[in-house]
Amino acid sequence: MKIAKKIINLSILAALMIIIAVSIVNAANITGQEIIDKAEDNMDYGNYQSQAQMTIHTTGGDKRELKMEIRGEGTEKSIMKYYEPARIEGVTFLFIKDDIWSFFPRTGRVRHLAASTKNQKMMGSSFSYDDFSSEAFEDYSVKLIGNEKMLGEECYKVEGQAKSDEAAYDGFTAWVTEGDFRLLKVNYFKAGEKIKVMTIETFMKVNGKLRPKKITMKDLNEDNQTVFEYIEIETGVNFRPNYFNKRNLERISKSQL
Amino acid sequence: MKKIISILFILILISVVSYPVLAVDFSYGGQFDSYLERKNNNYNFANELKLKFDLGSFNYNGHLEGALINQDSKFANLSQFSPDNEVKLDKAYLDFWFASGELKLGKQRIAWGSGYFFNPTDIINPLKEDNKSEINPRQSTDSIFGSYYLGKGALQGVIVTDFQPLGPDNNDQAAEVARSINPALDGSVVLPQDFSDELEYGLRYTTVINYYDFSLMYYQGREDYPVVSAFESNNTPPEVIFSYPEKETFGLDLSGTLAGGEIGVWVEAAYTNPDIGHNYLQSIIGLDYTYQNGLHLLGEYYRDESLSNFIPGQEVKTKDFLGLESDYNLTDLLKITGSLLTPFNSDFYLLNGELNYSMAQNVELKAGFNQPINEEGTIFENNDLFPAEDNLYLELSYYF
Numbered sequence: 001m002k003i004a005k006k007i008i009n010l011s012i013l014a015a016l017m018i019i020i021a022v023s024i025v026n027a028a029n030i031t032g033q034e035i036i037d038k039a040e041d042n043m044d045y046g047n048y049q050s051q052a053q054m055t056i057h058t059t060g061g062d063k064r065e066l067k068m069e070i071r072g073e074g075t076e077k078s079i080m081k082y083y084e085p086a087r088i089e090g091v092t093f094l095f096i097k098d099d100i101w102s103f104f105p106r107t108g109r110v111r112h113l114a115a116s117t118k119n120q121k122m123m124g125s126s127f128s129y130d131d132f133s134s135e136a137f138e139d140y141s142v143k144l145i146g147n148e149k150m151l152g153e154e155c156y157k158v159e160g161q162a163k164s165d166e167a168a169y170d171g172f173t174a175w176v177t178e179g180d181f182r183l184l185k186v187n188y189f190k191a192g193e194k195i196k197v198m199t200i201e202t203f204m205k206v207n208g209k210l211r212p213k214k215i216t217m218k219d220l221n222e223d224n225q226t227v228f229e230y231i232e233i234e235t236g237v238n239f240r241p242n243y244f245n246k247r248n249l250e251r252i253s254k255s256q257l
Numbered sequence: 258m259k260k261i262i263s264i265l266f267i268l269i270l271i272s273v274v275s276y277p278v279l280a281v282d283f284s285y286g287g288q289f290d291s292y293l294e295r296k297n298n299n300y301n302f303a304n305e306l307k308l309k310f311d312l313g314s315f316n317y318n319g320h321l322e323g324a325l326i327n328q329d330s331k332f333a334n335l336s337q338f339s340p341d342n343e344v345k346l347d348k349a350y351l352d353f354w355f356a357s358g359e360l361k362l363g364k365q366r367i368a369w370g371s372g373y374f375f376n377p378t379d380i381i382n383p384l385k386e387d388n389k390s391e392i393n394p395r396q397s398t399d400s401i402f403g404s405y406y407l408g409k410g411a412l413q414g415v416i417v418t419d420f421q422p423l424g425p426d427n428n429d430q431a432a433e434v435a436r437s438i439n440p441a442l443d444g445s446v447v448l449p450q451d452f453s454d455e456l457e458y459g460l461r462y463t464t465v466i467n468y469y470d471f472s473l474m475y476y477q478g479r480e481d482y483p484v485v486s487a488f489e490s491n492n493t494p495p496e497v498i499f500s501y502p503e504k505e506t507f508g509l510d511l512s513g514t515l516a517g518g519e520i521g522v523w524v525e526a527a528y529t530n531p532d533i534g535h536n537y538l539q540s541i542i543g544l545d546y547t548y549q550n551g552l553h554l555l556g557e558y559y560r561d562e563s564l565s566n567f568i569p570g571q572e573v574k575t576k577d578f579l580g581l582e583s584d585y586n587l588t589d590l591l592k593i594t595g596s597l598l599t600p601f602n603s604d605f606y607l608l609n610g611e612l613n614y615s616m617a618q619n620v621e622l623k624a625g626f627n628q629p630i631n632e633e634g635t636i637f638e639n640n641d642l643f644p645a646e647d648n649l650y651l652e653l654s655y656y657f
Contacts, residue, residue: 058589064618085619086286086656108368112470115518116547124589124615166517224589247411251354255282255315 032144032158036137036174038181044075045206050233056125059224066123071237077244079252080132088123092253094246098135103249110249119168126196126219126226130168139167150175150184151201169195182210195221207235285310288656296648302338303328307347315354322348348397358405364397367415369461369474370525371512374580374598375559377527377539378474378508381459383421383481392596396421410464417457417478420449422501424483434483435497438569447486447500449479469513474527476506484533485569502533521545534566555582564636573636577601590615604631607645623652 072078140160202214350363385394399419425431435444457478508527543557611625
């Protein structure tokens with residue numbers, strides 16, 4: 001009887017050791033691409049509608065506050081409409097994967113943005129149009145280069161190199177938390193120089209997971225920064241069919257989201 | 258004024274009826290502009306309060322936009338300053354959206370085409386007469402617009418119910434124009450006789466082909482600018498008769514990107530067959546590119562074969578034009594823009610420069626100039642069709 005009990009205990013111990021060993025091996029084998037994919041999954045709010053604020057701190061020390069309504073379906077489709085300040089009220093953008101369309105009430109026209117425009121500052125902020133694109137990390141080959149503590153948390157440190165000239169930056173270094181794959185910080189590089197730093201210091205629980213609430217983008221060349229923050233967010237929203245369509249841009253520009 | 262009150266009444270009625278029943282949103286806003294311009298040793302000063310109201314939901318929208326203007330457009334010094342007040346209705350329409358399309362009724366802007374300096378297919382709305390140094394400004398027209406979705410594309414139709422001439426709209430004005438050509442002349446104008454004579458129609462099919470927005474259009478209406486349709490030399494004094502000929506226009510429009518999406522490109526062409534004058538083609542091709550440092554360059558080539566129809570007594574050889582523009586953000590708050598328009602076969606240039614400063618969250622200051630060079634002896638000298646006058650302007654805008 002004692003022998004049987006001993007065999008059971010040893011079997012449990014062996015099973016536990018195998019589970020731990022497999023976990024360790026898996027953790028060690030995780031690739032940079034998998035880490036960045038999981039980090040991007042954490043930015044997926046599902047079907048959501050939200051209100052957000054962009055605070056632009058200009059080089060000269062001035063401050064501009066832009067408010068917007070955002071609706072999204074996964075990470076691939078979103079619509080962003082500015083409602084404050086009055087100067088830009090109704091300006092609306094549609095993001096579908098790598099494509100961006102704009103509608104400006106003053107011209108009454110919908111325009112597809114050329115790739116050369118996507119790297120430019122979005123509405124005068126430190127963010128580029130491309131930073132809001134769902135495929136912000138798709139244009140890079142990513143590898144894990146180590147583990148490092150960042151903002152007090154144990155993180156994977158990954159590095160991305162642009163696959164082609166179409167990428168907004170030449171490369172980036174990102175820190176992603178080891179436990180739950182939250183993106184904490186990204187340094188963006190161009191021509192070997194660090195040009196922008198994005199940090200995510202505040203998170204909120206959405207659909208059971210911690211997801212970004214407040215994102216700061218610093219432009220090191222121009223010495224300005226922009227803070228993007230969700231004011232409120234509602235998930236599980238049902239959109240009418242074909243809602244994320246460029247033909248709806250003018251209509252959305254005029255109506256409350 | 259009666260018309261404005263009627264539209265206001267309809268919008269208020271709709272809002273009162275629908276507000277308790279439907280989930281409607283009401284919003285309002287506007288801007289206050291102060292504009293000072295120096296032109297030909299005179300000043301033009303205007304204060305303009307623009308207001309807009311929106312009421313509706315995702316399925317419909319009522320929009321009202323107007324302005325209260327206090328302006329003296331020509332005074333040499335402060336002692337002559339004597340502004341007039343004007344109430345202007347810019348837009349007033351009801352817009353309904355359905356699963357299969359859109360219906361929009363009222364005074365509205367229908368933006369067809371994709372050109373920047375010139376828009377040969379954007380012929381539903383005439384150019385604005387009280388232009389404040391804007392590029393290609395358009396005024397709204399009373400019309401009925403419908404769009405029916407067909408797969409990726411849409412079939413659009415428009416009926417314009419109110420013809421707005423860009424020239425004399427009564428005999429006194431026609432006489433004034435005639436006398437400005439030759440003081441010995443008199444003038445009169447032939448206008449559409451009745452409502453059915455005023456109607457204009459447009460039809461457009463728009464779709465996406467291989468990532469390019471592509472449209473074909475047909476228009477039946479009138480020239481916005483007057484032509485000399487007759488000269489009565491037996492009258493005393495001799496009389497010039499102006500009219501706005503009927504015309505048919507066939508057009509196409511294409512816009513997209515080149516070089517892997519790096520360069521924006523647009524093309525427009527419109528072939529017109531007017532009742533008076535010869536048939537003509539108007540076309541543009543434009544490109545734009547933004548450098549990594551934010552410098553934006555835009556170029557547009559324009560060919561216009563119509564000018565001889567509107568300039569009496571001469572065959573205009575100037576048909577090809579080039580427009581160039583560049584803009585750059587000097588700082589986060591200060592933007593500089595420069596543009597140039599020039600015909601190919603002449604030394605004439607029209608230069609424009611503008612600084613735009615975001616003074617505060619909702620306050621913007623614009624300062625700029627227009628400077629024609631070598632216009633003497635060209636068709637651009639004292640030409641209403643292409644007003645090329647030197648000016649300096651300053652505009653302060655507050656948005657709320």
